[in-house]
Amino acid sequence: MAFSIIKPGLLDTIQDLGRHGFGNIGVNPGGAMDVYAAQVANLLVGNDQHEAVIEIHFPGPQILFEQNTLIAITGANFSPTINDEEIPRWQPVVVRKNTVLHFPSLVQGGRCYLSVHGGYCLKKWLNSYSTNLKAGAGGFAGLALKKGDELPFNENTIYFAGLLKNESNFETLPWRVNTEKIYQYPHEIGFLPGREWECLSPSSKNALLENNFLIHPSSDRMGYQLKGSPLALERSVELVSSAVSFGTVQLLPSGQLIVLMADHQTTGGYPRIAHVVTAHLPKLAQLRPSDTIQFKLMDPILAEQLLLSRQKELHILQRSCMDHLNEMVC
Incomplete structure (x- = not known):
């Protein structure tokens, strides 16, 4: 062993x-x-x-x-x-x-x-x-x-x-x-609008962007339950269960939010008001219960650039580590 x-x-x-x-x-x-x-x-x-x-x-x-x-x-x-x-x-x-x-x-x-x-x-x-x-x-x-x-x-x-x-x-x-760049500003989490983003009332959109949200102690690998100013839809919508992913932000009937994490279910019926950008998922994953999140609306082009830059750095790191290890062993 x-x-x-x-x-x-x-x-x-x-x-x-x-x-x-x-x-x-x-x-x-x-x-x-x-x-x-x-x-x-x-x-x-x-x-x-x-x-x-x-x-x-x-x-x-x-x-x-x-x-x-x-x-x-x-x-x-x-x-x-x-x-x-x-x-x-x-x-x-x-x-x-x-x-x-x-x-x-x-x-x-x-x-x-x-x-x-x-x-x-x-x-x-x-x-x-x-x-x-x-x-x-x-x-x-x-x-x-x-x-x-x-x-x-x-x-x-x-x-x-x-x-x-x-x-x-x-x-x-x-x-x-x-x-340093990957985990910089650990509580600022960038997101892109979800399919039901436009269903949020204007005041709720402002509240999401201006307020901090506390990660509830009952959060786990399935999802982070957030505590903050209750949000509301401008109009009621009838939704069927649809695909969700790691980083999907859903609005619960209580007006509170949940961010789906690695062990999320495959589908969900709550409004998907946002999606955390992939490049910020590592920061999100390192937050703990009682930490706060400040959501930042991000430009899709910038979100894509951050992800591509990270993938490029990983490829460089892979080659570099293999070269170092081979040199060390030889």
């Missing part, structure tokens, strides 16, 4: 970039809440960006590594340590056999991601490693990780012990990712 769970966290699940293409049979995409952080975690250790990662919430787990390996931790800052020595995030780290990874304190963010070189040795369900907790499928037996679970890694040919100096517990490799 490659590592074992000594103590489980609040909610540790296997995730990847989602289970797409099965909405017609009622299976939602799921996948990582912060797709960007999951992609980067894999690229830093030389994996394909679609490999599985572990999504970790605070309080996090304690993990015993049973072999030398290369890992990366991205996303939220839970002060990760190896044998009580702090390790960096957004940077590859070689860890020694029989060391323990721990997340002792919450500094910032909602969830972090743990990748290992070569990926986890798991079976896919409907073309994805992601855990679907409601269906009890995918991931590690369809469940959140628990004490005693042992996760094997896929085979690799790199001799990681040769990268460890003396008797050090870990060795940080000299390349990292600058995420």
Whole structure:
């Protein structure tokens, strides 16, 4: 085995970039809440960006590594340590056999991601490693990780012990990712008008743009329930259930809003007044209950440019990390 769970966290699940293409049979995409952080975690250790990662919430787990390996931790800052020595995030780290990874304190963010070189040795369900907790499928037996679970890694040919100096517990490799632009202004969330946007009253449109909305404690991976000034439609509309997606903002009968997240249902019947732009979903995913959201109406061209720029940077990062890793190994 490659590592074992000594103590489980609040909610540790296997995730990847989602289970797409099965909405017609009622299976939602799921996948990582912060797709960007999951992609980067894999690229830093030389994996394909679609490999599985572990999504970790605070309080996090304690993990015993049973072999030398290369890992990366991205996303939220839970002060990760190896044998009580702090390790960096957004940077590859070689860890020694029989060391323990721990997340002792919450500094910032909602969830972090743990990748290992070569990926986890798991079976896919409907073309994805992601855990679907409601269906009890995918991931590690369809469940959140628990004490005693042992996760094997896929085979690799790199001799990681040769990268460890003396008797050090870990060795940080000299390349990292600058995420400042991705998570800049964390509470400002850009959106595009939804199909029922024009059904909102003028005062409700202004309220959406001018007020802050609080994320309710009952929010989860399925959706963020927001608390703020009640909004209203200018006229009542009869809607049939229609397709929804990650980032769809719906108006509930109470006048409050819900933002659909990674485990959203495949269809919904509430008015879709907005859609969070894809480039801002990582910021949204890192918000926690009691954090606030300030919605910003965004130009569609700018939203597209932000997404294309991010994809370009990921391609550059992939090539760069592979070059660095190959050079280091040689």
